[in-house]
Amino acid sequence: MRAIEVNDVWYRYPNQKEYALKGINFEVEEGEKVAIIGANGAGKSTLLLHFNGILKPERGEIKIMGDSDVRWMRSKVGLVFQNPDDQLFCPTVFEDVAFGPLNMGLPEEEVVKRVENALKAVGLSEDGGVKWSERAPHHLSYGERQRVAIATVLSMGVDILVLDEPTSNLDPKMREDLMELLLTFPYTVVVATHDIEFAAEVCERIVVMDKGEIVEEGVAERILSDMELLRSVGLRAPTIVRIFEELGIDEKPVRFHDGVETLKRLKQIRINQRGGDPTT
């Protein structure tokens, strides 16, 4: 079954002439990790809000796991907003993570268990002596808030995790931690971002948006090595791709480690061609 199905969706904000989404078509398979990339104002956030029924298309249709009922959509899709301060509105972390499950009418013990598991899943387990669940969201660091924000939707038992610009305020370490977290997640993940490197590391498929339309989609290796395409929509290829381009190498790996491996291989080939003596 398809996790997300978007059929010819048009959307215009109230009192606006211009459409923010102009006939969007795309699909996400279950278990897939997809990045939606595009410059500022391309319509990424607008599209994500549709996955949860917060915005309703003017024309067209959205189906989540085969159904377009709003309640169903909300129980399946966990939407993590760009700014965790918008997502975390309760006085304590516990209440925030429990908010979704309680609204679903689950019994108390189940809620407590879910909160624990969700916090554990984002690396904020209680064993370290830190009582995460009792802390106030505004006392947490930005990266911690982001994790709690993800936990608030995981606790609802969603199957699809949708994140809007998850890396926009993270330091390099936090960003890498988030990458690892998402890579190990057993969920369908959709990320809207203009952090190209992040998209390359985490997602196998890339959707490129520009001015409310999808201009191209495909596997990460093809899309992210297409420098022309990315430039035309106001984005840049990953640094590793640009290095390979500068060096005039045809092969263009998009992930950092693939790039390093390729360079090592090329070096080895040259050494072998010279007769196995690297010092000459």
Added chain:
Amino acid sequence: MSIESENMKRSMSEGNANNLIHRLDPRAKLLSLMGLVVAVVLSDPPSVIPQFNPSTFFPYLFVILLLLSLATISKISLITLLKRSMVVIPFSIVVALFLPFFGNGDVVVDLVFGSLALSSHGINTFVGVVVKSYVCVMCIILLTMTTPFPSIIKALGWLRVPETYLQVLSFLYRYMFILMEEVTNMKRARDSRNPNKARRIWYIRTAGLIAGTLFIRAYERGERVYSAMVSRGYEGRMPSLGRMRMGMKDWIFMCMFITVSAYILV
């Protein structure tokens, strides 16, 4: 984050302190201290004039001593508690300023030939209002310093305070610091783009701009927060887990306060 708001955040109880008073059921604390506040408000004012009678001050001194000893048990700095309770004094003085001119006791000082006079009853009421407000605010501050804000909200909910009002309160608690931070940032942005020493009028005008912008930002944030709530199944009610339990200690605490309140009233 600015230093002031950092300090303020720290001063609001976070529930990590682990001693007797902090661990009491919030409902017990809320009821006890509210009861005491009511008793203090309803008690007879002290007598300063025509005869200064120190014994009429004893109940208030007794309450202050009680609060201070509770503060000692809770490891709260007494100076902080006494000083923080002072904030109310200017307000109560302003509010009570005209009381001495009313009241039907004997005239003490005749200012304008009988038409404007200070009465003894009025002066006593004035002193009473100032002293009582100080004691009451001290009760409230002790409560907030020993009880995490979310627990107070929960206790208020148990007392059937309207849900909407409590939601507004908890949002205020959650977003106050963020809004303060936004104001600080906007003020910095303003000042950093103004190399010359500014005139007062400029400050007033830009303060207006900042207030307006803050309003719009708060409004838009409200919309975003609402989306976040709706996407997690919000339908108008804040769900909560009932995890409060009254124990022996809580009942003893309440009995103690009822006794004290009765003593003050009689």
